[in-house]
Amino acid sequence: MSRGLLDAQNRRAPDGLNRRTFLKLGVSVGAAVGGGLLLGFSLPAASQGETPQGKSVIGGDGNEAPQSGVFEPNAFVQIDAAGKVTLVIPKVEMGQGIYTSIPMLIAEELEVPLDSVVIDHAPPNEKLFMDPLLGGQLTGGSTSIRYAWEPMRKAGATARVMLISAAAQQWQVDPASCHAEKGEVVHAASSRRIGYGQLVDAATKLPAPQNVPLKDPKDFKLIGTAAKRLDSPEKVDGTAMFGLDVRVPGMVYAAIVNSPVFGGTLASVDDTNAKKIPGVRQVIRLDNGVAVIGDHTWAAKRGAAALDIKWNEGRGADFSTAKVVQQLADASKRDGAVARKDGDVKKGFNDAKTRVDAVYQQPFLAHATMEPVNCTVSVRADGCDIWVGTQVPTRAVDTAVKITGLTADKITVHNHLLGGGFGRRLETDFIAQALKVGKQVGTPVKITWTREEDVQHDMYRPYYYDVISAGLDANGRPVAWQHRIVGSSVMARFAPPAFKNGLDPDAVEVAADLPYDLPNQFIDYVRQEPMDVPTAFWRGVGPTRGTFVVESFMDELAAQAKVDPVKYRHDLLGKTPRAQNVLDVAAREAGWGNTPPKGQGRGVSVMHAFGSFFGMVVDVTVNGDGEVAVNRVVCAVDCGMVVNPNTIEAQIQGGIIFGITAALYSEITIKDGRVEQSNFTDYRMLRINQTPPIEVHIVKSGEAPGGIGEPGTAALAPALTNAIFAATGKRLRQLPVGRQLQSA
Template sequence: MSTINKNSRREFLKLTGLTGGGLMLGFSWFSAQAETPVVVNEAGIAAGNVGFNSYLSIATDGTITIFSPNPELGQNIMTSFPMIVAEELEADWTKVKVLQAPLDTKSFDRQVTGGSGAVPHSWKLLRNAGATAKNMLMHAAAARWSVPVEECTALNGFVVHSKTGNKLGYGELAEDASKLPVPKDVKLKDRKDFKLIGKEVKNVANKDIVTGKGLFGLDFHREGMLYAMLQRPPAFGTKIKSVDDAVAKAMPGIVNVVTFKNNVAVVGKSTWEVMKARKLVKIEYEKDGNIESTADHDKLFKSLLDTGTVTVRRKDGDVDAAFKNAAKIIKSEYQCPFLSHSPMEPMNFFADVRADGVELVGPTQTPGAARQATSKLLGIPEDKITLNITRLGGGFGRRLKTDYATEAAELSSLIKAPVKVIWTREDDMTGGSYRPAVRYRFEAALDASGNLVGYKLRGVGINSGNPTREDNFPSGAVDNLLIDNVEHVSPITTGAWRAPITNFLAFAEQAFFDEVAHAAGKDPIQFRLDLLQKAKEKPVGAVKYDIDRMMGVTKLVAEKAGWGTKKGASQGFSVYFSHRSYVAQIGEVVMKAGKPVVKKIYAAADCGEVVNLSGARQQVMGGIVDGMGHAMFSKLSFKDGAAVQKNFDTYRLIRMKEIPEVEVHFVNNGIEPTGLGEPALPPTGGAIANAIFAATGKRVKNQPFMEEDVFKNPTVTPNIKTNTKLPKSSFQKTKKA
């Protein structure tokens, strides 16, 4: 336990208007179990020695405020967090507001945006904070009226005495409540009584966003700060040989040109002046390690699958015997390219390195890591470094890295001035961190009855570590299974990209399962359901996914999409488990001018309790659009170590007219939230690819799909009978009966 941070407490009191008194509750984010909130009086003194991680306040005017520690990058966390508190508090939602907390590792736990984990981590803690405040307000009202607290109820920001009809607002009770002892145990609401959770609530930042209020890192300005842009090596595997900066230094508004590490920074008084001057710096580069091209990777991957050093990730049964005795063997390979993260807001960060400390401000998914990296780089203790988090204009994993923050810190320390480093779109696309290119080889062994008796998966990737998910489905459902991988180390920087690994693996796996189902003469959905049932009744080894939840979304999406019964459209199915949640999708494809066109995508998601229905629906729809766009259109390639695509004129993203109708359904099972920011993306590629096959009889096995034969050489007479040749799923028969 530790005492409340004085600076953060003082700042919070100032921002929330509580300097004159009121009720402020601190609650812990460290434990899976909610800790008892603690009252803080008008002087900011905590009544008890408890580690504070966030604060819930009720001002005398009834305004309810909480600090939100997690960075907001569009996942709606700054709306969902206060909704959870307000639900238990029985608050008037119009009087609820939330503030972005600064980095404070002593007071907050998991100040990170990534892995779809914010709401699952904080669910109980937020509920307990709201319920505790409500309990204290009800006791304060009961004491004032001299009535039993059992006769009082809380409703929409008021405490009401049922027998007399007396009513007091939370603001009127805040002072009295702050003087009461904090209850150790409070009762949480039954979900059937939820009034706010599960409803559609507008994003709390909508007005500020649409009116252009400064929220993002690029909006941040400090009087007297300088601007900088860095020229980084144009090709991976090269280093600076010489620099001629004389012309650039003489340009108007330029303060300095600094060479450090493998970068040349142009520093000036405005971004425009800096951008113009940077083009005039003459830099000569030389080779520094491997210089690779995408064409080399294509050949390399195929070779490594046969000859590379293999790491076994999981092995069940006798795989060799299963394949030796198989009646039929299906073998396929799937490959994906590098991808840029392409957040709409390019990388940027502000740093002011002074003798008495360091101030950092900017958009980061990992503020703690950014401060730690700065501390290590400059040799300055972390407690001398402050970091304030702005809203992020997208991240998708790119802002998990700290390179752009440490660039700003190092440059500020060199020029002895506050500076804001800004990347251009070209900087972001040519010198960033990419989704690694990967190739997978799948093999399936079927017996004479079409049962899957053997399964093999080998992945080879660039700097990807383990490009498989060896404990995901179908592990546990196949008697003989082998999953392994080969690694290739490259100077091209790679990193987490939305739904890491599974963003492509899910497409490859689900497209291959479709191949196997058709080879077995079985309905693709029923084929998966049968395997899931086998894993449930006779599991092979560890089963680390929830079989019932996966079956649930599968059946739900099949019902909503009318699987196998639609006329005039071909359907493809996909289902995947990632980040603790389950999403199944059915894509519908129609033929236009001989080419397949995605008409509609149905999705069924099991993410546990849905906090904000509109926000959740947007997350699923956004994930599907993101997954579809990158599967069909996007590709980043390299020639002699340099990125070929440098901006959106050559790096293809999905266009508005190409976005299909998306219909989203949620499983209402009442379990605690399990995450949603990433799980909707992985199944999309497979659903579309399988629908394309159903429409054309042709498999797409490489991304982007637009470079595959089915789009380059369209057929005027599509094959739309693929699905109808197969037996229907058992639940379809039941439904028809």
């Protein structure tokens, strides 16, 4: 079973949719499945595992049998007779700190110390754990705190009120004369106090109250404080369980060789030499790959290398990046689905004194998570178990139903910590493959893709081709704005109901909802699929590609108008004061206005996405060989009310590093139907010594929380390329930066 976070009290480590649509969906779906419904279900308690030392850990995945003597007022809180508080977290921990921030919300209202709780994975259950912002039990889109902000606090408050009522009944006093603190109910007038564990039986018999009042923010004790990560000790001492750590009795190991050509299928395989290798048990043929089963990973990998495989390469055999770009360029001449139409754009261009036109391109990108794709399965006639780290546990169940033919109640998903998600583990292709292999193996089998398989058979961030134009008046102010986005639709595949009338709401995110005051706008989207190349969400989703184009082009307009880039933006943000404020804070903290030395440059970007506002300033140095060094990044963020400033800072820093890597180096290119990159040797990562100082300035706000996991990535690229322009005078409209500068 899954092992997770330690009971921190007993153990220490040894010294898609656009924002507007999301909000509408949240209101309608939330009314149906949020609030009362979330609090009206009881979740079976998850038994806690034991380490060899007998120390309590997060053992469950929510699939264990119900326990007696446990107070479960809702799906998220469990308290046993010993007073142990288990919090069932509806989101998945993949490094973003959500296994600390969501518990903070519950613990604040429940009045228990954060370091006394045990954390448990939520099992697949859309009725209990649906995120109305995403329409399912998913972790992604920087929605975790936005979704959890009220329901998780209500969960904690409901439990607290019931425990206080139970104590008041026992003492025969007015509940209003009692209060909770540090896992106890206190009656101050008589100096009596009683622990939550002693109230379990009585509280279980009480009805759950509706519409419990929540704390006023001024009374918060935990929310807003710099809390340490609850999952750090296990990750430091190596006891944390990721998918790669799974060991099941009788388990064998599989190495996969997937078709090297997109859309290719298996023609034949000679496994004679593979079967001669000690430890190789079996060779399994799939439609588009071959699996070698071994007693251990080394035997399986050696067996896979010894296979003689012939492929039906099909129509993808001569596919290339050049053809992708040509198809996108051709598609850009078609009219698209209208995402926004304000004013009279044609008249605006006619009245303009100056017109600026540009084409921007962004490449395919791999996710390259540090934990490669892996999945362990046991497929039997009477049931199926899946051990995996996934962002979509219910989709994992649906995939198993489809592959095995079993009913959902026969499928058990044991979810684990994720060694990076970035959107890759929103997909279930690797789970489906493991199940297909598992059906042909009589024992549990673990499939682990090599890094090469991972890079060359990812589901990629789409290649985007943007055609954008603006008309400027005599003062250089935009009076017409036209933007056509051309690319693959991830939403059409991933969430078909959201793809309506040819419009992908994720692809036009940011582009169709600018913070700037622009009188005449026309934004449309043209769907153009890259044949058999699979595309998927990537960290930052639509705002990543949208912000790069919009903020790079905004810099072009400022240069055309001969106005300072910060002032130019500031003057257009009068109707969006939160965006204007983060721009001003970032510029001030970065020392904007001080002229950098020769060969250095400073660039800026502004973004409103995921419910948060970002201002970012990047300083770079460009040497004579076109090599870019990022010297400093300053970010100002208004993400509404802050739950854990430590997590916010860490997520922004991580997102910025992810964004620098992609902007400088990352691209997936295709030749002869094959991905040319294979590992970190040619799909390069930013190294520690290249990572700049990153300053994060959190702007105090009383607004509801916004998202934070992805905005840092989304806002980075244009600030970087704008800084390069300031240093070199070269305007980069295509990523990655390194190849463009060195080929210029």
